[in-house]
Amino acid sequence: MGPLHLGAPMLEWGSISKTVTARITERLAHAGIIDLSDPVSEYFPETQLPRTVDVLALATHTSGLPQAPRNMVATLGEARDPYAKYTNEYFDAEVLPTLAEQLDGTAGSFRYSNLGYAVLTRLLEVASGRDWWALAMDEVFAPLGISGVSISPDPKRVPLLRSWTGGILRQWTDTGPFIGAGGVHGTFDALEQYATAVAAQSNGAKPFGWMADDALWWHNGHNLHHGAFIGVSYDGSRVITVHTLGHRSGRADRIAARLERKLPLPGKDPALRRR
Numbered sequence: 001m002g003p004l005h006l007g008a009p010m011l012e013w014g015s016i017s018k019t020v021t022a023r024i025t026e027r028l029a030h031a032g033i034i035d036l037s038d039p040v041s042e043y044f045p046e047t048q049l050p051r052t053v054d055v056l057a058l059a060t061h062t063s064g065l066p067q068a069p070r071n072m073v074a075t076l077g078e079a080r081d082p083y084a085k086y087t088n089e090y091f092d093a094e095v096l097p098t099l100a101e102q103l104d105g106t107a108g109s110f111r112y113s114n115l116g117y118a119v120l121t122r123l124l125e126v127a128s129g130r131d132w133w134a135l136a137m138d139e140v141f142a143p144l145g146i147s148g149v150s151i152s153p154d155p156k157r158v159p160l161l162r163s164w165t166g167g168i169l170r171q172w173t174d175t176g177p178f179i180g181a182g183g184v185h186g187t188f189d190a191l192e193q194y195a196t197a198v199a200a201q202s203n204g205a206k207p208f209g210w211m212a213d214d215a216l217w218w219h220n221g222h223n224l225h226h227g228a229f230i231g232v233s234y235d236g237s238r239v240i241t242v243h244t245l246g247h248r249s250g251r252a253d254r255i256a257a258r259l260e261r262k263l264p265l266p267g268k269d270p271a272l273r274r275r
Contacts, residue, residue, distance in 0.1 A: 010153035011243050012171065013228050014221020017184040018117050019198070020140050023133070023207020024124055025059050027139045034127045040099075043123050048100040052107060058120040059209055065116045066108030069095050076199075084173040089123060091176050114181045121180025132180045141246060148190035151183045158185065159245055172224050182223055182237040185192040192241045195230040199239050202232065216240070220253050227252035233258060 005011070011262070028034045028232040036056040040063075041049045056065040068085075073079045086095070099119070104111070121132050128135060133151050141149055158171070173182035186194070198207055206217035218231035227244040240259050242252045 005159075005188055005243065005245065008148070008157075008189065009159045010150060010157040010188045011159070011188060011191070011228070011245070012182075012190060012208075012221070012223040012226035013184040013186060014182050014223040014226060015114075016191075016219050016221040016228050016230060017180060017182050018221075019120055019182060019207070019209050019219050019230075020136050021117055021124070021180040021196075022059050024135045024139045025120065025206070026208045028124060028128060028135075029055075034124070040119060040123060043126050044096050044099075044119075046097045048097075049103070050100075050107075055120070055123065057107070057112075058116045058123070061110050061112050061116060062108055063113060063116045063119075064103045064105065064111070065099065065119070066104050067111070067112045067113055067115065069115050070098070070102055080170065083178045083238075084175055086118070086178050087176045088122065088125075089176075091118065096122075096230055113274065114178065117181035118177035121177040123176075124180070126264070131174075132177075136184075141194075146186075146190055146193065146194050146197065149184060149186035149194075151179050151185065153185045174223075180271050182221060188241075188243055191228065191230070191243060192239075195232065195239050195241045198230075199232040199236045202236055204234055204236060206234075218256075220256075222250070222252070229253055229256040231256055 025034070025036075029036050034055055036054065036059070038055050039045055039049070039051040040052060040053050040055070040058065053063050073082050078085065096119075102115070124135060125131055130138070141147075202217075206212045210217045210219050212218070214234055216231040218229065221228040225246050227242075227250070229240065229242040231240040232238070240256050242256045242259070244251045244255065
């Protein structure tokens with residue numbers, strides 16, 4: 001870890017937040033509050049989405065929605081902070097009614113979509129009558145015993161990054177439904193605890209909403225100058241957690257790949273966790 005990681009700062013988890021949203025989705029489905037086959041249009045008729053675009057499609061990135069909303073960046077201010085304008089009110093009025101027009105023809109095929117997870121976040125709120133953070137605490141973090149997480153951390157606890165010339169590097173503002181796509185902050189210990197707790201409950205299977213390759217199930221997250229990665233071996237014995245600050249997107253993934261190659265075979269050190 002670098003010096004900016006010392007002292008339990010609040011770090012951005014980026015799109016690892018999506019795994020929290022996926023877990024909320026799964027728990028609400030088990031409780032009968034939603035069904036994974038529910039069409040999105042049943043909750044938001046104004047979207048005029050076809051009935052094939054359902055809750056499961058949003059959670060598995062197969063909805064056919066693009067990575068980000070159209071016209072996301074129209075001004076210099078929006079280029080500097082592209083998610084800031086997407087309050088719930090703005091999202092409901094300006095984004096939901098345009099979703100059918102934004103389908104790109106890839107429905108049924110994997111296409112990673114922040115927009116899809118923002119729609120899923122909003123759907124979970126409407127279906128449950130609770131805001132996303134209340135759902136995250138009640139359905140995910142509290143049951144797993146995770147503390148040290150927030151969507152509105154004390155700014156003094158968020159690492160202050162500077163450019164080579166000394167200027168402050170401003171971070172993106174996650175608002176409204178995009179909080180469920182990338183808005184969680186937490187300490188590094190909280191990130192490790194979350195990874196370990198989810199691994200302990202996986203029973204050798206990839207949890208709902210995570211990615212997979214031959215060696216690991218995993219998810220990463222990149223919010224401008226913060227990067228994060230969690231990877232877990234299928235037997236649950238090996239857990240990798242990485243967080244980077246001040247690097248370009250993908251740095252955390254490359255570090256995780258190097259660590260994965262160095263990990264011992266299963267059974268050598270079941271408690272191993274790498275930073």
